[in-house]
Amino acid sequence: MVYNFSAGPGMLPASVLEEVQSQLLSYEGSGVSIVEMSHRSSTFMEVVHDLEHRLRRLMHIPDTYAVLFLQGGATLQFSMVPMNLRNSGRFAYLDSGTWSKKAMQDAKPFGDVVVVGSSASTNYKTLPDWSQPIHDVDYLHLTLNNTIEGTRYTTLPETNVPLVADVSSNILAEPIDVERFGLLYAGAQKNIGPAGLTVVIVRRDLLQEQDVPSYLSYARHVDTLLNTPATFSLYVAERVLAWVEAEGGVSEMERRNREKSERLYDALDSSTRFRPLVTEPSCRSLTNIPFTTGDDVTDEAFRQFAQTRGLIELGGHRSVGGLRASLYNAMPLAGVNRLIETMQAFEQGGHDVSH
Amino acid sequence: MVYNFSAGPGMLPASVLEEVQSQLLSYEGSGVSIVEMSHRSSTFMEVVHDLEHRLRRLMHIPDTYAVLFLQGGATLQFSMVPMNLRNSGRFAYLDSGTWSKKAMQDAKPFGDVVVVGSSASTNYKTLPDWSQPIHDVDYLHLTLNNTIEGTRYTTLPETNVPLVADVSSNILAEPIDVERFGLLYAGAQKNIGPAGLTVVIVRRDLLQEQDVPSYLSYARHVDTLLNTPATFSLYVAERVLAWVEAEGGVSEMERRNREKSERLYDALDSSTRFRPLVTEPSCRSLTNIPFTTGDDVTDEAFRQFAQTRGLIELGGHRSVGGLRASLYNAMPLAGVNRLIETMQAFEQGGHDVSH
Numbered sequence: 262m263v264y265n266f267s268a269g270p271g272m273l274p275a276s277v278l279e280e281v282q283s284q285l286l287s288y289e290g291s292g293v294s295i296v297e298m299s300h301r302s303s304t305f306m307e308v309v310h311d312l313e314h315r316l317r318r319l320m321h322i323p324d325t326y327a328v329l330f331l332q333g334g335a336t337l338q339f340s341m342v343p344m345n346l347r348n349s350g351r352f353a354y355l356d357s358g359t360w361s362k363k364a365m366q367d368a369k370p371f372g373d374v375v376v377v378g379s380s381a382s383t384n385y386k387t388l389p390d391w392s393q394p395i396h397d398v399d400y401l402h403l404t405l406n407n408t409i410e411g412t413r414y415t416t417l418p419e420t421n422v423p424l425v426a427d428v429s430s431n432i433l434a435e436p437i438d439v440e441r442f443g444l445l446y447a448g449a450q451k452n453i454g455p456a457g458l459t460v461v462i463v464r465r466d467l468l469q470e471q472d473v474p475s476y477l478s479y480a481r482h483v484d485t486l487l488n489t490p491a492t493f494s495l496y497v498a499e500r501v502l503a504w505v506e507a508e509g510g511v512s513e514m515e516r517r518n519r520e521k522s523e524r525l526y527d528a529l530d531s532s533t534r535f536r537p538l539v540t541e542p543s544c545r546s547l548t549n550i551p552f553t554t555g556d557d558v559t560d561e562a563f564r565q566f567a568q569t570r571g572l573i574e575l576g577g578h579r580s581v582g583g584l585r586a587s588l589y590n591a592m593p594l595a596g597v598n599r600l601i602e603t604m605q606a607f608e609q610g611g612h613d614v615s616h
Numbered sequence: 617m618v619y620n621f622s623a624g625p626g627m628l629p630a631s632v633l634e635e636v637q638s639q640l641l642s643y644e645g646s647g648v649s650i651v652e653m654s655h656r657s658s659t660f661m662e663v664v665h666d667l668e669h670r671l672r673r674l675m676h677i678p679d680t681y682a683v684l685f686l687q688g689g690a691t692l693q694f695s696m697v698p699m700n701l702r703n704s705g706r707f708a709y710l711d712s713g714t715w716s717k718k719a720m721q722d723a724k725p726f727g728d729v730v731v732v733g734s735s736a737s738t739n740y741k742t743l744p745d746w747s748q749p750i751h752d753v754d755y756l757h758l759t760l761n762n763t764i765e766g767t768r769y770t771t772l773p774e775t776n777v778p779l780v781a782d783v784s785s786n787i788l789a790e791p792i793d794v795e796r797f798g799l800l801y802a803g804a805q806k807n808i809g810p811a812g813l814t815v816v817i818v819r820r821d822l823l824q825e826q827d828v829p830s831y832l833s834y835a836r837h838v839d840t841l842l843n844t845p846a847t848f849s850l851y852v853a854e855r856v857l858a859w860v861e862a863e864g865g866v867s868e869m870e871r872r873n874r875e876k877s878e879r880l881y882d883a884l885d886s887s888t889r890f891r892p893l894v895t896e897p898s899c900r901s902l903t904n905i906p907f908t909t910g911d912d913v914t915d916e917a918f919r920q921f922a923q924t925r926g927l928i929e930l931g932g933h934r935s936v937g938g939l940r941a942s943l944y945n946a947m948p949l950a951g952v953n954r955l956i957e958t959m960q961a962f963e964q965g966g967h968d969v970s971h
Contacts, residue, residue: 263647267654270847275641278649282640286633292618292926294633296810296852299622299929332687332812333831336843340829367829450844455651457687457812457846474695474722476688488691489805491812491846492625497651571647574654 264596267574268408268549269430270450272591277500295496300489308499309486315502319511320432322439322462329461329482330490335360335429338446338459339367342425345471345479346399346444353377353398353422358385358410359580360427364402377401385410387544395420400443406431408451409578411537411551411585412544417441423467432460433505434548434590435515443467451548452589454498457491505590514590518547521588521597525550528601534608535563538583553583560584567603572596619951622929623763623904624785625805627946632855651848655841663854664841670857674866675787677794677817684816684837685845690715690784693801693814694722697780700826700834701754701799708732708753708777713740713765714935715782719757732756740765742899750775755798761786763806764933766892766906766940767899772796778822787815788860789903789945790870798822806903807944809853812846860945869945873902876943876952880905883956889963890918893938908938915939922958927951 265272288295291304298305313328322328331337342364343352350372354365356379365374375398378389385407395401400423406413408430417424423443431437432447439445444463450456461479468480475481476488505514526545529537529552538551554560560583564575577583586600620627643650646659653660668683677683686692697719698707705727709720711734720729730753733744740762750756755778761768763785772779778798786792787802794800799818805811816834823835830836831843860869881900884892884907893906909915915938919930932938941955 265648265652267652267657270652270654270844272652273649278641278651282637285637285640286630293620293928294628296633297620297622297625297627299625300811301934302622302929332689332846333692334687334843337688337831340832363830367831370827370829448844450847455846455848456655456844457849472725474725475718476692476722477695488689489625489803489811491687491810491849492805493810493848494812494846573648574657579656 263571263573264592264599265573266586266588266592266596266600268451268578268585268587269448270456271452271587271589273454273497274501274504274591277497277504280500281497296493298492300486300492305492308496312495312499312502315499315506316460319502319505320437320439320462325466326439326462326464327468327479327483329463329479330486330495331459331461331482332457332491334456334459335427335446335448336363336367338427338461339364340371341477341479342400342402342444342446343368343371344473344477345469346423346425346467347371347471348399349397351375351398353395353401355379355389355391355401355403355418356381357388357404357412358407359578360408361402361404364404364427368402372399385412386539387541388412388414391418395422398422400425402426405437406546406548408549408587409551409581411539411546411549413546415543423464430548430587431546433502433511433514434518436511449494449498451587454501455494457494458498515547517594518588518590521592521594522547522550524594525586525588525597525601528604532604532608535604548589549585549587551577551581551583551585553577557582563604563607566607567600570599570603572600572603618926618928619947619954620928621941621943621947621951621955623806623933623940623942624803624944625811626807626942626944628809628852629856629859629946632852632859635855636852650851653847655844655847660847660851663851667850667854667857670854670861671815674857674860675792675794675817680820681794682818682820682823682834682838684818684834685841685850686814686816686837687812687846689811689814690782690801690803691718691722693782693816694719695726696832696834697755697757697799697801698723698726699828699832700824701778701780701822702726702826703754704752706730706753708750708756710734710744710746710756710758710773711736712743712759712767713762714933715763716757716759719759719782723757727754740767741894742896743767743769746773750777753777755780757781760792761901761903763904763942764906764936766894766901766904768901770898778819785903785942786901788857788866788869789873791866804849804853806942809856810849812849813853870902872949873943873945876947876949877902877905879949880941880943880952880956883959887959887963890959903944904940904942906932906936906938906940908932912937918959918962921962922955925954925958927955927958
């Protein structure tokens, strides 16, 4: 058994992959693979319908919100958000790390970016404060869970401007109160399914005609497939959502993710060799846990040691180094237990390669 | 055996799908599916490398051109082309049908669109003429093969402005002289692999810094993966290209596509019941063949009759109706022979439902 701690594309439920494999050559006895089917065929349109409705049920998304299935990852949303929500051309951002900074950068061609809070001073080990009231902007953007830094918001700013959030790494991993937001977006490749799908959930009254090209206009994607999506990704995502529903829904996912992350954090907090990067418990992500031995060489030695024991992708993001365990919905508790045992074996085994 | 005449997503080689199925739970014995792997892992980077180099070999793409793997389909390219190649802000287009009109529409927010030729007067059953010399524009755009109308260019305009072409439906189906073009783009879901991948081939000297957001800038994608691509689509595309190479390359694909399309056109030209929409042989596509009985009700009766015999997706595009057979690389000659037999059986069987 291999446990895959990749931050994304990440682990998928084994039962889903087995079903996809069994159906790959002939979908439901049709003699044709789902990946060979027209996205306008009745069979595939049913997949899209089921995907949308499962997501609406799981996240309690009301009809006043549209659900869009796009491509280009969260990165393309960094520019589609300001392109489509622009009115005054002033946009507020909370700066909580790498991905929120990228989002800001891509908004700049479309207006003035106002940073209303930043945790740069703690090297993003905490979350930004927002002391001043936020108004006179088209929206306030935040990264609800910071995949690289391992932090997540548990309280939201009180403001009457629409909240926009990147929820790529915590969608379906914990409940999100959709109605607190104007727009949510997420790359699929962490908790939804394979890469190639980006989910956008947007309050319909925020949609407006803008002079933007067809693909880049939210309005053109509402309640229709504008063009050919990554059909395999949508198909597998629908199966993953069926699995989440069968397992008990988002609240059950949260219970499991809380148990997994608390167990790992307890081990890190009590370890003599490893320490977590996020020390403030109220800021800790349920899904992305960065840690270190404090030493690059020893971190790399542990990564290799763990890999020989079937625990893979424990390296930190290339921009920060260190170690990181991503505990998405498909990661079983057994994987976390095995990681903790492996940390203890490394601690006790005299794997001291520090200089 | 089912033969799938879908215009895209279309039929894939059976041997490729079988290999993908056998590897789906554990890629090359790794214990992890390729769709669960980080796009930055050495295993996946090797897939990307092989995909690029197979495409370069198959299409004779010199190093002076970059090969980009994007998302968003040809539709997103309709706006990325003018965004990135803009200098004077004047763009020339040849209007050969539905997709070239969509490309023009999406260029309008970025400059002046000059239509230098149109075949609207023949209802796009022929290709546009370009009598006047073309200069003082940033590029000349054409749709090399018209998926809906079933036409394709066999001669190109002589001009010193960069030629830009949408080659979604004929890439790898026939040789394309890359060095005649400044930029080529293609959605994968016809001759390359599953949907979710868009290939862009661009002459490096045309790349320039523009004030565009990261995902929408070609320069940001050159020789790197800017963000997570649709990994499954890239993986399968690499396997399809290996299949094309093993089968004899693009010239062999062209030989087969020529044989398939000529056989079908011969049957249509000599039929008493069916007729091709494109009557001028020099304009006929090798890959998309629209035809009709001349009557919507009879067309639909034939579509259903063919479906009961395992020939699926023969309906014309929803914008034009009628019938259409797409004969991409993965469609064997046996499928075309079976279609012709089925047309003859329909002709002889008194399936007269016309009013």
